[in-house]
Each structure stands twice: as C-alpha cells, then as structure tokens.
Amino acid sequence: MKKYVSELLMIPGPTPVPNQIALAAAKDMMSHRGGVFKKLMLDLTAKLQTLLQTKNEVVVLSASGTGGMEAAVSSCFCRGDKVLIAAVGNFGKRWIKLAKVYGLEAEVLEYAYGQAVDPSAVKALLAKDTEKEIKGVFFQMNETSTAVLNDVEEIAKVVKAHGALIVVDAISGFLASDLKIDEWGLDVVIAGSQKAFMLPPGLAVVAVSEKAKKAIETSDLPHFYLSLKAALKQAAEGQTPYTPAVSLIYQLVESVNLLAEEGLDSIFDRHERLMKAVRSALRSLGLKLLNENDGTASRAVTAVYPPGNLNADEIRKKMKDDWGIALANGQDELKGKIFRIGHLGFIDPKDVLAVIACLEIVLSQLGMPGIQWGKGVQAAQNVLAKGD
Amino acid sequence: MKKYVSELLMIPGPTPVPNQIALAAAKDMMSHRGGVFKKLMLDLTAKLQTLLQTKNEVVVLSASGTGGMEAAVSSCFCRGDKVLIAAVGNFGKRWIKLAKVYGLEAEVLEYAYGQAVDPSAVKALLAKDTEKEIKGVFFQMNETSTAVLNDVEEIAKVVKAHGALIVVDAISGFLASDLKIDEWGLDVVIAGSQKAFMLPPGLAVVAVSEKAKKAIETSDLPHFYLSLKAALKQAAEGQTPYTPAVSLIYQLVESVNLLAEEGLDSIFDRHERLMKAVRSALRSLGLKLLNENDGTASRAVTAVYPPGNLNADEIRKKMKDDWGIALANGQDELKGKIFRIGHLGFIDPKDVLAVIACLEIVLSQLGMPGIQWGKGVQAAQNVLAKGD
Numbered sequence: 001m002k003k004y005v006s007e008l009l010m011i012p013g014p015t016p017v018p019n020q021i022a023l024a025a026a027k028d029m030m031s032h033r034g035g036v037f038k039k040l041m042l043d044l045t046a047k048l049q050t051l052l053q054t055k056n057e058v059v060v061l062s063a064s065g066t067g068g069m070e071a072a073v074s075s076c077f078c079r080g081d082k083v084l085i086a087a088v089g090n091f092g093k094r095w096i097k098l099a100k101v102y103g104l105e106a107e108v109l110e111y112a113y114g115q116a117v118d119p120s121a122v123k124a125l126l127a128k129d130t131e132k133e134i135k136g137v138f139f140q141m142n143e144t145s146t147a148v149l150n151d152v153e154e155i156a157k158v159v160k161a162h163g164a165l166i167v168v169d170a171i172s173g174f175l176a177s178d179l180k181i182d183e184w185g186l187d188v189v190i191a192g193s194q195k196a197f198m199l200p201p202g203l204a205v206v207a208v209s210e211k212a213k214k215a216i217e218t219s220d221l222p223h224f225y226l227s228l229k230a231a232l233k234q235a236a237e238g239q240t241p242y243t244p245a246v247s248l249i250y251q252l253v254e255s256v257n258l259l260a261e262e263g264l265d266s267i268f269d270r271h272e273r274l275m276k277a278v279r280s281a282l283r284s285l286g287l288k289l290l291n292e293n294d295g296t297a298s299r300a301v302t303a304v305y306p307p308g309n310l311n312a313d314e315i316r317k318k319m320k321d322d323w324g325i326a327l328a329n330g331q332d333e334l335k336g337k338i339f340r341i342g343h344l345g346f347i348d349p350k351d352v353l354a355v356i357a358c359l360e361i362v363l364s365q366l367g368m369p370g371i372q373w374g375k376g377v378q379a380a381q382n383v384l385a386k387g388d
Numbered sequence: 389m390k391k392y393v394s395e396l397l398m399i400p401g402p403t404p405v406p407n408q409i410a411l412a413a414a415k416d417m418m419s420h421r422g423g424v425f426k427k428l429m430l431d432l433t434a435k436l437q438t439l440l441q442t443k444n445e446v447v448v449l450s451a452s453g454t455g456g457m458e459a460a461v462s463s464c465f466c467r468g469d470k471v472l473i474a475a476v477g478n479f480g481k482r483w484i485k486l487a488k489v490y491g492l493e494a495e496v497l498e499y500a501y502g503q504a505v506d507p508s509a510v511k512a513l514l515a516k517d518t519e520k521e522i523k524g525v526f527f528q529m530n531e532t533s534t535a536v537l538n539d540v541e542e543i544a545k546v547v548k549a550h551g552a553l554i555v556v557d558a559i560s561g562f563l564a565s566d567l568k569i570d571e572w573g574l575d576v577v578i579a580g581s582q583k584a585f586m587l588p589p590g591l592a593v594v595a596v597s598e599k600a601k602k603a604i605e606t607s608d609l610p611h612f613y614l615s616l617k618a619a620l621k622q623a624a625e626g627q628t629p630y631t632p633a634v635s636l637i638y639q640l641v642e643s644v645n646l647l648a649e650e651g652l653d654s655i656f657d658r659h660e661r662l663m664k665a666v667r668s669a670l671r672s673l674g675l676k677l678l679n680e681n682d683g684t685a686s687r688a689v690t691a692v693y694p695p696g697n698l699n700a701d702e703i704r705k706k707m708k709d710d711w712g713i714a715l716a717n718g719q720d721e722l723k724g725k726i727f728r729i730g731h732l733g734f735i736d737p738k739d740v741l742a743v744i745a746c747l748e749i750v751l752s753q754l755g756m757p758g759i760q761w762g763k764g765v766q767a768a769q770n771v772l773a774k775g776d
Contacts, residue, residue, distance in 0.1 A: 006406070006736045018394070019410065026414055323738060348394045350711060353745040354738035357765050361773040373769045374762030377745050381761045385749040 005324030012301035014194035015345030024254040025247040038238035047256040054181035059231035061204040062245040065171035065192030068204030072188045073098045075228035076215045081135040086117040090145035090331040095138040116296035123158035136165040142173030145331040147303035156184040176271040176299035187212040198346040271299040274343040277383040281356040284379035300344035323358040349384045393712030400689035402582035403733030412642040413635040426626035435644040442569035447619035449592040450633040453559035453580030456592030460576045461486045463616035464603045469523040474505040478533035478719040483526040504684040511546035524553040530561030533719040535691035544572045564659040564687035575600040586734040659687040662731040665771040669744040672767035688732035711746040737772045
C-alpha cells in the first residue's frame with residue numbers, strides 16, 4: 001500500500017496545479033516581442049487588475065515572490081530612507097533583511113509567533129514621526145510561517161493618515177481573503193504564482209499605485225532585472241523589459257480566466273471554509289494551534305503543535321510515507337516544533353476531509369492517547385456540509 | 389463552494405489518470421511503421437506478458453474493451469459453433485449479444501444480480517456435452533455492473549476438463565486481483581486501458597493461448613479491423629495491422645513501467661484494501677450491498693442500494709454537485725435503483741476516506757435518519773490504517 005499513494009501537497013504553496021493549468025505550459029512557445037504576446041499580456045494585466053480590485057498598474061515579474069518583494073524595496077526608495085517594518089514571522093524578517101541589503105534605515109515592530117500586527121502600535125510609532133521621515137511601511141497580508149492574517153485595512157488606515165508608502169507582501173494571502181487595493185489605498189502589493197493562483201512558482205505579480213510610481217521615479221537604489229520602473233514602462237506596451245517566463249505566463253492566463261469565472265466571493269468563501277474546517281477538526285482532536293485567535297487566522301495555512309510529546313517531524317514523515325500527504329515544517333525557531341497544513345489554491349473539501357482522517361490515524365499510531373477516529377472528520381464535516 | 393470543487397472519478401473506469409501518464413500522450417507522434425515504434429511495441433508486449441502472468445502472445449487493439457470481446461468472438465470461432473455463456477450481469481449479456489451477431493449457438497447460464505457464476509453448474513452443463521460440441525465458454529472475471537468477482541480459477545478448471553476454449557472478459561478485473569493466465573490455462577483474456585492501467589479508454593489488450601491460435605487459424609467468421617489473426621501476425625514484428633492509437637500506446641508504456649515497478653502483490657493488495665474499506669464503511673452506515681458475499685466481492689467497484697426511500701440518482705447528483713464526486717449508476721434494470729463506487733486504478737486511500745465522509749453528509753442531507761457523521765469514515769480508517 002505504502003508504495004502506491006498519490007501525492008497530495010497540503011503545504012502553503014506550491015499548491016497542486018489543476019490539469020487545465022498544467023497543460024497550458026505545453027502550448028507552443030511564441031516570440032515575447034511579437035504582437036500576439038503583446039495582446040496576451042495586455043489582456044492578462046487587465047484581468048489581474050479585476051482580481052486585485054485595482055485600477056493601479058500591474059506588472060508581472062519572472063521571479064518568485066521574494067523577487068517581487070525585492071523589487072518593491074529597491075525600486076521605490078532611496079539610499080538611507082527610513083522605513084517601518086511590522087514583522088510577525090519569517091517573512092516579516094525577510095523585509096528586514098531586504099531593507100538592510102539596500103541600506104534602508106528600518107524601524108521594526110516585531111511580534112511573538114502567532115500574533116498579528118497591532119494597528120494601534122503602528123499608529124503610535126508613526127505619530128512620533130512628525131518630520132515624516134518614514135517613507136514606507138512594510139508588512140505581510142498573510143504571514144505564512146505562523147499562519148497569521150494581518151488586518152491590512154486597519155494598518156493601511158493609520159499609515160495613510162501618516163503618508164508613507166504602504167507596501168504589502170500579499171504573496172500567500174492574495175485571493176485567500178479580501179484585499180481591496182484601491183479602497184484601502186495600498187501602494188505596492190505583491191502576489192505570487194504558486195499560491196491561490198494554483199500555478200507553479202516563478203511569477204510575481206506587483207500592483208503599483210500612482211503615489212508609488214512617483215517614488216519609483218526618484219529612487220536611487222541599484223536595480224536592474226527587478227526594476228519596477230523598467231517593468232512599468234514596458235507593461236504599457238504589453239511587453240516586459242527582459243525575457244519573461246512564457247510558459248508560466250500561459251498558465252497565469254488560464255488561471256485568471258478560471259478565477260474570474262468563479263468570482264472573488266466564491267474564492268474567498270471556499271478558503272474561509274477550508275480554514276474553519278481544519279481549525280475545527282484540529283481542535284476537536286485536542287491539538288493546540290499556534291494562532292488560537294480566529295479573528296487573525298490565516299485563510300491559507302494552519303500551524304499546529306504536535307500533541308503531548310509527539311514529534312512534529314515524525315508526524316509529517318508518517319503522513320508522507322503512509323498517505324502521500326505533504327505537510328509543511330515550521331520555520332526559524334519553530335522548525336521541528338510545529339507542522340503546517342496548507343489549504344489554499346487547488347485544495348478542496350475532499351482533500352481536507354481526507355487529510356484529517358489520515359492525521360487521526362497517524363497521531364494515534366504515533367502514540368497520542370484517547371484519539372477517536374472520525375471525530376476530527378466529523379468536526380470538518382460540520383463546517384463543510386453547510387450549503388451556500 | 390459548489391462552483392469550485394475538483395472532480396473525482398469514483399466510477400469503475402475511466403479512473404483518474406496520473407499526470408505522468410496523462411503527459412505521455414503529449415509526446416511527439418512517430419511513424420508506427422518505423423523501427424523506433426517496433427522496438428517500443430516489442431518491449432511493451434513483453435512487459436504486458438509479465439503483468440498478465442503469461443507466456444501467451446499478447447496483442448494491443450486500438451479499440452475499447454468491447455472491441456476486444458468482439459475480436460475474441462469473431463476471430464476464434466466458426467459459423468454455428470455452440471458456446472456456453474455464463475452471465476451474471478450486463479457485461480455477461482454483451483457476450484450473448486455478440487454470439488448472436490456472429491451466429492453462434494449460445495447456451496446461457498444466467499444469474500440473479502449480485503450472484504457469481506457457480507462453477508459446478510458450468511461443470512454439470514459441460515458434462516452433458518459428451519460430443520464436445522461446445523467450442524468455447526465465455527464469462528467475466530469481474531462483472532462491473534453488479535460488482536461481482538467470479539472464481540476464474542475454478543470455472544477454468546471445469547472447462548479445461550471439457551476442452552472448450554476459455555474466454556475471459558477481464559476488462560475491469562485485470563490487476564484488481566490475481567489472474568494467472570498460464571497456471572489456470574486461460575485461452576483468451578481481454579483487458580482494457582481505462583481500468584487498473586489508469587489510462588484513458590481506447591485500447592484493448594488481448595492474450596491468446598496456443599490453443600486459441602489454432603482456433604483462430606480455422607475461424608470462418610467475418611472479421612477485419614478486430615482480427616486477432618492479423619494482429620498476431622503483425623505483433624511478432626512489433627507492428628499492428630492497422631494504424632494504432634499512438635498516444636494511447638505511449639501512455640500504456642508509461643503505465644506498465646509504473647505497474648511493473650510497483651509489483652503485482654502490491655497492486656492486488658491495494659485494490660483489496662480499498663474494496664474492504666468501502667464495504668466496511670457502507671455497512672457501518674447501514675447500507676445494503678447488492679453483493680453481500682465478501683467471497684465474490686469485486687475489487688474494482690462496489691454496488692449499493694440507497695437507504696430507505698432515498699433515490700439513488702439524487703444521491704449521485706448531490707455527490708457530484710456538492711462535492712465533485714462522480715459515482716456510477718446501475719445498469720439495465722438496476723438503473724436508478726443502485727449506485728456504484730469505483731475503487732480501482734488511480735484511486736487511493738485518501739479518495740476513499742473523502743468519498744465516505746462526503747457520502748455521510750449527502751445521505752443525511754437527503755433525509756436518511758440516524759446517520760452519524762464520521763462513523764463510516766472510522767470503519768474505513770480501521771481497514772486502511774493496517775500496516776503492511
């Protein structure tokens with residue numbers, strides 16, 4: 001039996017890729033400098049704007065999400081600029097590293113694992129900056145490493161009152177829950193292909209406000225391949241400054257068509273339900289979540305402690321070996337101490353039900369006492385069975 | 389939610405196709421008259437012989453399983469030949485129809501739905517044929533329509549004692565459980581691509597004994613495209629008499645490599661476990677199986693009555709609409725009266741666990757009283773959790 005199980009990627013990206021999207025990569029290559037590609041790119045960016053709920057310009061970078069983050073840092077700021085970074089996990093730390101690499105002077109609000117950014121703390125800190133020296137505020141929409149969803153709208157409100165650029169890493173958060181770029185006034189927003197887009201990794205989508213474009217004009221930081229200035233200039237012509245990842249672009253076209261057909265409400269709804277089902281199931285089995293606050297629960301991933309003296313890595317190994325289910329490890333100091341269940345993108349209720357059923361078996365086989373098979377499944381069923 | 393569920397084919401063929409096999413269809417076309425294709429076909433048939441546990445010649449017909457059945461009838465017999473057909477369901481009736489089309493004189497042993505062929509009845513009937521007028525005995529290894537597994541070995545034993553050709557439709561049964569062509573002395577065995585091979589439909593694999601080849605030499609029935617004589621003649625050269633379905637052949641090569649790597653014991657084992665898990669789960673929910681006899685339970689599919697006054701078609705519709713799970717209808721007089729859950733080919737324990745969880749929800753939402761969510765899942769977990 002063990003030799004023959006299909007693989008199910010329950011990690012927070014890459015998610016499984018639907019066949020329809022996978023096969024789009026096999027389309028004939030075309031010249032990325034020809035008219036057909038130009039039309040394709042212009043159509044694509046228009047559809048991306050709709051999904052991103054923005055009239056801001058959108059560019060597609062042939063780089064993974066981190067490339068998009070670096071583009072935001074290196075394209076929008078100047079040497080020595082002060083910025084504020086609100087970090088709640090490993091990807092928050094990535095903003096700190098990027099700021100350091102580019103010589104920005106970063107003030108950092110750091111939170112314990114599992115906590116969300118407190119908008120009032122951001123407000124208090126910005127209130128002290130009467131000289132408006134802080135040029136940008138960086139944070140994550142969804143912190144993948146700790147399964148925390150930040151309140152982007154509230155954070156944006158206090159930053160807007162101050163005037164700094166609002167830079168949001170929405171790589172794992174985009175499409176998993178609502179993100180109103182224009183209504184909330186977000187300046188730079190980064191999404192990644194391997195998350196709710198259901199694509200392989202390799203593309204970053206960046207939405208840039210008029211205000212950010214002005215900052216881009218005056219940036220003196222070194223940037224070339226990841227230059228938002230160059231990307232924006234070319235995007236107006238349906239072009240990219242450097243050779244784009246053509247097959248991934250084909251797949252992104254397929255994805256945005258599927259997503260547009262489904263509609264944002266349905267996309268948000270299914271992510272919310274899977275999140276609730278997973279949390280309810282894990283709790284019913286007596287497991288402790290890293291982030292117990294339902295109000296800031298990630299729609300994309302759930303982080304959980306192993307029960308009792310069980311080993312998180314052993315749980316993950318046995319889920320993989322026995323059932324073909326890939327779960328994610330913790331990151332940083334949480335490595336080996338938690339495991340994470342991804343439930344975004346091309347993951348559906350059937351997958352969640354199966355994962356909980358398999359997890360019940362694995363936990364009891366590894367020695368968790370008193371676990372009743374089917375109980376966690378029942379909790380998930382109770383969430384998922386609700387009609388539209 | 390309803391708008392966005394992935395499709396899970398839990399029907400007795402076609403089964404889901406693994407990506408690795410699906411993508412093999414995209415390989416560049418080649419000339420089926422060239423040396424590369426010849427080598428590919430010779431390799432393929434050698435590997436098929438191993439899986440079929442036979443030294444008999446094996447041909448691949450570019451036709452679905454029924455084409456293989458017709459090839460057996462039209463290629464191995466003569467006008468007016470007497471044959472015996474042991475029919476336990478819809479595909480048994482197909483043998484009867486084929487015999488009629490080709491003017492064979494068929495004696496028929498017919499069984500109630502859910503029953504298996506009784507080898508002693510075959511024996512008794514053949515015993516009366518002292519003149520050896522009966523030239524062939526036809527039956528199914530696995531009757532897909534009623535979820536019944538016949539005892540091929542025992543039936544073959546009594547036919548062997550008589551001397552008639554043993555013709556086995558193993559389309560849905562092959563690989564789901566043991567089939568020893570040489571040891572049991574089977575003369576013509578037909579397998580189909582869309583079952584445990586995990587391919588799309590379109591290919592029939594036919595194994596032909598030396599004894600059957602002699603019958604083929606003297607056949608006077610009309611046959612052309614489905615001629616086993618022509619196929620055997622060409623197969624020796626790694627060729628097919630007519631243009632083969634090249635992309636499906638590529639996929640079959642991929643499949644036999646995967647299956648050979650896994651090994652027959654593991655293949656049989658996983659099918660048996662899924663069958664046991666499904667039966668145990670359905671029974672724990674109080675459902676009545678069409679074939680209650682575990683000894684003749686199909687390893688490929690399980691047929692079950694809807695509980696109480698629930699409608700089988702409504703159950704299937706709701707499973708499809710709400711959860712994206714395709715279940716099979718009954719056939720013939722069982723249409724609308726039962727539903728069938730396929731569990732062969734590229735179906736794995738996770739799929740079975742999810743299907744049972746979803747079925748629990750659907751049954752109670754359609755009004756089945758007293759159903760406890762998670763109970764059927766638990767029964768399936770109890771079967772599937774057993775180590776190797």
